[in-house]
Amino acid sequence: MSLKGLFNARWPGVALFDLDGTLVDSAPDLAAAVDQMLEHLGRSPAGMDKVRTWVGNGAQVLVRRALAGKTDWEPATAKDEALFNDALTIFYHAYGQLNGRHSEVFPGVQDCLDHLRQLGCRMAVVTNKPDQFVQPLLEKTGLDQWFDLSVGGDTLPVKKPDPAPLLHAMEKLGGTRGTTVMVGDSKADVNAALAAGIPCVAVRYGYNFGGSVDSLGADAVVDSLAELL
Numbered sequence: 102m103s104l105k106g107l108f109n110a111r112w113p114g115v116a117l118f119d120l121d122g123t124l125v126d127s128a129p130d131l132a133a134a135v136d137q138m139l140e141h142l143g144r145s146p147a148g149m150d151k152v153r154t155w156v157g158n159g160a161q162v163l164v165r166r167a168l169a170g171k172t173d174w175e176p177a178t179a180k181d182e183a184l185f186n187d188a189l190t191i192f193y194h195a196y197g198q199l200n201g202r203h204s205e206v207f208p209g210v211q212d213c214l215d216h217l218r219q220l221g222c223r224m225a226v227v228t229n230k231p232d233q234f235v236q237p238l239l240e241k242t243g244l245d246q247w248f249d250l251s252v253g254g255d256t257l258p259v260k261k262p263d264p265a266p267l268l269h270a271m272e273k274l275g276g277t278r279g280t281t282v283m284v285g286d287s288k289a290d291v292n293a294a295l296a297a298g299i300p301c302v303a304v305r306y307g308y309n310f311g312g313s314v315d316s317l318g319a320d321a322v323v324d325s326l327a328e329l330l
């Protein structure tokens with residue numbers, strides 16, 4: 102579907118935005134917190150290039166990927182479980198202090214939000230980021246002014262790619278499947294939108310784990326949210 106097809110006749114509607122990798126480049130702070138955690142555990146830092154590819158499925162998966170060094174990992178033994186719990190506690194503490202320090206709004210985002218707001222569109226953030234970090238990051242980046250609602254990684258018992266967080270936000274904002282669009286940077290966002298039955302725009306500049314967003318099945322793929330204007 103073309104961008105025109107997505108937006109014509111649907112607006113004013115509801116727009117759901119992923120946070121990390123779509124609205125905000127939060128990788129510098131996430132990487133600093135992951136590296137503090139790894140160093141605390143006596144391991145080598147991972148660095149931002151690796152950490153940015155691990156973001157998008159929530160803090161627990163990020164910490165598991167960091168402990169494994171590259172891919173998904175499930176603690177298999179009681180010792181693994183204890184290590185994972187320690188790592189998660191250290192990460193939460195570190196990120197609580199670093200959240201927003203070196204995070205920046207991506208180019209094109211503010212113009213896009215401004216434009217949608219002028220059209221009368223209602224907007225929500227739907228992120229897998231733990232709830233406690235969402236509002237502080239929105240406030241630090243000045244993005245809080247645009248959003249009617251935020252749904253975080255533990256607002257509901259399930260996260261993206263489950264469709265529930267998207268449907269929850271859509272319903273709260275009075276949207277329908279025909280008037281709602283999801284905008285995200287990762288497989289979790291596109292799969293959640295596909296499962297929810299709502300159109301999806303993917304951005305190429307984000308953090309998709311495992312490669313390019315072009316083949317994920319989004320209705321449109323853009324290099325900047327300014328393309329949505």
Ligand SMILES: O=C(O)COP(=O)(O)O
Nearest residue numbers: 120121157158159228229
């Ligand atoms: O994985 C995260 O913590 C952030 O995820 P998001 O891309 O859904 O905002």
Ligand SMILES: [Mg+2]
Nearest residue numbers: 119121122286
């Ligand atoms: Mg994301």
